[in-house]
Amino acid sequence: MIPKQIGLFFGSFNPVHVGHMIIANYMATQTPLDEVWMVVSPQNPLKPKATLARDYDRLHLVQLAIGDNPRLRASDIEFGLPKPSYTIDTLAYLREKHPHAAFVLIMGSDNLDTLPRWKHYELLLRDYRIFAYKRPNHSGGDLAGHPNVRIFEAPLMFLSATYIRKCLRQGKSVQYLVPDAVFEYLQQTSLYR
Ligand code: ATP
Numbered sequence: 591m592i593p594k595q596i597g598l599f600f601g602s603f604n605p606v607h608v609g610h611m612i613i614a615n616y617m618a619t620q621t622p623l624d625e626v627w628m629v630v631s632p633q634n635p636l637k638p639k640a641t642l643a644r645d646y647d648r649l650h651l652v653q654l655a656i657g658d659n660p661r662l663r664a665s666d667i668e669f670g671l672p673k674p675s676y677t678i679d680t681l682a683y684l685r686e687k688h689p690h691a692a693f694v695l696i697m698g699s700d701n702l703d704t705l706p707r708w709k710h711y712e713l714l715l716r717d718y719r720i721f722a723y724k725r726p727n728h729s730g731g732d733l734a735g736h737p738n739v740r741i742f743e744a745p746l747m748f749l750s751a752t753y754i755r756k757c758l759r760q761g762k763s764v765q766y767l768v769p770d771a772v773f774e775y776l777q778q779t780s781l782y783r
Contacts, residue, residue, distance in 0.1 A: 594624045594692070595622055595691075596623065596624065596625050596626070596691050597618065597626040597627070597693075597694045597695075597696045597721060598626075598627050598629050598680075598684075598693055598694070599613065599614055599617065599626055599629065599696040600629045600631060600696075602631050602642065602648065603628065603630055603648050604648055604751045604755070605648065605755075605768060605781070606628070606648070606652045606751075606769070607747075607749055607751060607754050607768050607772075608768060608769065609747035609750070612744065612745055615659075615661075615662070616742070616744040616745065617721060617723075617744070618661040620744075623694060623721070625661050625663060626661065626662050627662075628662065628663070628665065630645065630664065630665065630668070631668055631675065632669045636673075636674065641782075645666070645669055646666075649666050651772050654771040655768070655771065657769075657771060667684065676710075677714065678710045678713060678714050681693055681717075692719075694718065694719045695720045695721070696721050696722075697720060697721075697722050698723055698728070699724050699725045699734070699741065700725045700728040701722075702728070702734060703730065705733055715738055716738070719739070719740070720738060720739045720740070721740050722734070722740070722741050723741070723743070724741060724742070724746075749767060753767075754768060758781075758782040758783055759782065759783060764776065
């Protein structure tokens, strides 16, 4: 049996925006990946952040963004793992839980630059593949040439969740910057205001 290739796209998604969705959809449809799971990072109890919406609110927004797309999935896997969560531990847990899947890490080339500071990064690079997408001014450094790293040129949006939160705080429209269902939900709640 050929294992299902599942890409893991980690983020706070605070909130999820079209920049995230473009990457998730690109990876799920234009690379050998079968699916992409958007893994919502939980609040770190050691580093509470006033601007971070509650874990299940952020998860709900990602679910709304995905809708019925069969290639994308919202994952709350890290909510139940010891915090702070380290990617290498989350990957080990997922491998055990889904022995017939092959997990691939998705990250921007900016994260490749800083990967050597991650917990057990040598193991991570030895045991998992990384699909990176190019971000401006970040070549990915030496790791861009690693045999387990592949670099893709995905369409990029110059957009951040910080900007979306700022708009919402100031009562400005975020229509088209977030998926329609997320926009509608945000209009009906006081999240980020
Ligand atoms: P914030 O502004 O709150 O820091 P963010 O928009 O960078 O948030 P994250 O939840 O940190 O969002 O992003 C999840 C992942 O998506 C990270 O790896 C991040 O580098 C990447 N990412 C964020 N925005 C974009 C974008 N516009 N295009 C491509 N990748 C992005």
